[in-house]
Amino acid sequence: MHAAMYYGNHKLEIEDVPEPTPGEGQVKVRVSRNGICGTDLHEYYDGPIFIPPDQPHPLTGKAMPLIIGHEFSGVVTEVGTGAINVAEGDRVAIEPIYRCGHCRPCKAGQYNLCTTIGFHGLMSDGGMAEYTVVPVDQIHALPDDIPLEMGALVEPMSVAYxxxxxxxxxDQSRALIYGAGPIGIGLWFALRGMGLTEIDVVEPSPIRRHSIEALGACTLDPTTVDVAELIADRTNGDGVDAAFDAAGVAPAIESALNCIGxxxxxxxxxxxxxxxxxxxxNLVLRERRIQGTICYTGDDYRAVIALMAKGHYDTTGWVDTIPMSQVVEQGFEELRAGRKMKLLVDPTS
Known part of the structure; x- marks a missing residue:
């Protein structure tokens, strides 16, 4: 089968490798689409960062080189012994977290904070391949009315959710989102799914503003308007109920802290x-707080899949598909240059 094998900084090769076989408690999945994540870009241009360069990961036993890809969907083609509640032919999205099950966060159900957390496609061979093998606890069934291509977006949309x-x-809250990339778009969809109607998206890029406006979002251009002054005027000085930073730059943090109540x-x-x-x-005087967030749990996956089944998510204008043979040229390079928003890789081409 064909697979995207990561060998280190600027070293990604499309190779022919043997098809994997599921072991105890595992299932084999024929991959439909695998999304390119910002983490993949960091690994390619600046890594290895999360991918273990030499010492095998304690939960997966895997180190570089490995097949990348952790945002994917597909069809189950083989079920290993001991893998229950799944069958050949099932259409699935993958929740790519490996967890120990023994540390305090895992015991509390917060396995996204596992002290030895691992990810399929970063600490094991992943989904940017024709086939991959995953533990059965990473499987989420997709209803028939969710296209397999849409299923590849469950992972990033769950991050946002x-x-x-x-x-x-x-549903009575007012919110601000900084950044209109894929996670910012996912936040907008998630908040809308929770019933919010008063949401502004702060984004300096005309291309990204246009993309999310086409979905129905209201945007603010921070290069032409003082966001904090505008929010203060709209809320009589009360500020918004929550702000979300999906931009990752200092000006977004500074602006947001001036806007929340x-x-x-x-x-x-x-x-x-x-x-x-x-x-x-601004935190001290108004008892505001900065809250970190990482990944998701199964609850987030189920919520996103339920919204997708209702037709809540729209990929028009911000999601494209490329062949795996061009993952660097049409994928990484286009995303890094800001010419594309979200790209799904077709491993069969």
Whole structure:
């Protein structure tokens, strides 16, 4: 089978490798689509970062080189012994977390915070291949009315949904989203699914503003408007109930902290390439807080799949598919240059 094998910084090769065979408690999946994540870009251009370069990961026993890809969907083609509640032919999305099951977060059901967490496609051979093998606890069934291509978006949309839940919003809340990339779009869909109608998306890029506006979102251009002043005017100085940073830049943090109300959260969904030096006076004087978020749990997957089954998510204008043979040229390079929003890889081409 064909697979995208990662060998290190700027080293990704499309190779012929043997098809995997499921072991105890595992299933084999024929991959339909695998999304390119920002993490994949970081690994290619700056890595290895999360991918173990030499010492095998304690939960997977795998180190570089390995097949990348952790945002994917497909069809079950083989079921290993001991894998229950799944059958050949099942259409599935994959929740790619490996967890130990023994640490305090795992015992509390917060396995996204597992102290030895691993990810399919980062600490094991992943989904940017024609076939992959996963533990059965990573499987989520897709209803028939969700296209397999859409199923590849369950993972990133669950990242956004998990963050939206941490915002502690209600259908009467007002929210701000910084960044209109895929996670920012996912946040907008998640908050809309929770009943919010007062949502503004702060984005300086005209291309990204246009993409999310086409979906029905209201946007603010921070290069032409003082966002904090505008929000203060709209809310009579009360501020928004929650802000979400999916931009990952210091100006977004500084602006958001000036926009949220007292004792309200700024949820950080981003990875920051540079250390933040934002003054905390706005947190202290108004008892505001910055809340981190990472990944998702099965609850988030189920919520996103339920919304998808209702036709809640629209991929028009921001999701494209490319052949795996062109994953670097049409994929990584286009995304890094900002010419594309979200790309799904077809492993059969």
């Amino acid at each position: 998990h963050a939206a839940v941490l915002g502690e919003v209600t 007292e004792r309200r959260p700024l949820i950080s969904v981003a990875i920051y390439e540079k250390p933040l030096t934002t003054p905390l006076i």
